Amino acid sequence: MTISDAEFRQLREFIHAHTGIALSEHKKALVCSRLSKRLRHHGLPRYSDYYVLLVENDPEGMELMAMINAITTNKTDFFREPHHFRFLAEQVFPAYKQNPHRERPLRMWSAAASTGEEAYSLAMTAREAMPSFNEQDIRILATDIDTDVLSRAASGIYTRAQASQIPEALLRRYFLKGQDGHAGEVMAKPLLKSLVHFHWLNLLEDPWPMQEKFDVIFCRNVLIYFDKPTQQKLFQRLAGVLRKDGYLMLGHSEAMHGWDNIFKPAGYSIYQCRGKKIT
Template sequence: MAPSHTVTGKLSSILDDSRLTISDAEFRQLREFIHAHTGIALSEHKKALVCSRLSKRLRHHGLRHYSDYYVLLVENDPEGAELMAMINAITTNKTDFFREPHHFRFLSEHVFPAYRQNPGRERPLRLWSAASSTGEEAYSLAMTALEAMPSFNEQDIRILATDIDTDVLARAASGVYTQTQASHIPEALLRRYFLKGQGAHQGEVMAKPVLKSLVHFHWLNLQEEPWPMHEKFDVIFCRNVLIYFDKPTQQKLFRRMAGVLKKDAYLMLGHSEAMHGLNDLFKPVGHSIYQKK
């Protein structure tokens, strides 16, 4: 007798559940692999998170054990396609427009006026959103710049926006957001810099060309050496990223960022992040705002 749908469903559920179980040894393998390739340090209490986020990748490949998935990553992924899919699955992408607004006020009140008052200053002004996620931070930077200096164009300011997650970068480059996501944008700026979706795009907004022209999205793993940038930056936003790294990786990244900042340039960190032991390179000038010495 053929099994009933109920029995089949239960069997499928059992198989799915088995894939959601990760042993301590499997977790250690994947945790070390993730750290080596991304710098992300996962503590023991992240075991359930790794299990849930990677379970879809196991199902995609028809695998029942995380040890089999580790073998796939190490031995059967010559082009790195699964590595990229794994990184996309494991990274956290939480962001909003004008998140931590004091950073944008600092740009408006200090950085952009200083640029405007010094016509002989090196052009263009370069900003780097070092973990841009879906792009809200980078477009917030562009709006802040255009509000401070409406005549800004690509010759005056360039915003580099990078992330390790290819999925979020594609969404960021499109410049399309739901109205819920756009609710953090002041109404006047929303009208000035975004188009309202019609028809199939009802409930969405899209960044106007004047905004997109200032932002350039590129894939970058912060662990990569050397970084491909050749010009130094006036401001780096690296917010809510370092919390995922261990202390040695944080220190290394701080020093590398100091190396790509101009003299007296600024580094913005997340509100829960702080810099310790690098007084030779940076001085605090505001809440989670540091200036290169």
């Protein structure tokens, strides 16, 4: 099943409008591969027919959601880019714990949570640094645009291979070994799961539903999929939901340019919000 240039342009514009994902010409094969299952599912011979389905015959948005789930990339690992977690453990969490005037709870947001490894890594790091703190003291919001990965994340179940990046001591402390039909898997313990709340969110949604500001935001390996205007708007909105002196973590291949008045570098791919009014 092949996709024509015209069909690719139609779908590329549709995907950008609904997700912010900017697909270059060399992504045509990727789009063809990831959406071919949806065409087969509906018995459609051409990508132009699938576009018509999305635009004219999907009033409930069910196929839109299935398309988004198919097109998004969900690469993640436990403790990926570990310097971010070290920064939290060595600087952010101790300072928060020792601050007698701290606002409670400590709020963190994993803005592209995928299958949950990042959010649970945040939860483990927070508990290790502040063992007496519970779900009343630590709140982690984990969001993603892909409903399939969110469902898996909420289950807290991972293969031993997926959990291989978790230090053995933390694995024993925060996960249960699977038995019988779940042999070879691990599942997050209720204590760990109680700190993380998974919700669907499209970052293009305006306004965001969150009412409280965050102390820490992880928005890693997201900006690389957006064009410059979408990136700039996202930076502005992230600054608007960060507390003064809160931290924004980006992916190692992402950088922030032109926002020195709002953010200051605090480490490699770590930025601290200056708390200035955004105009």
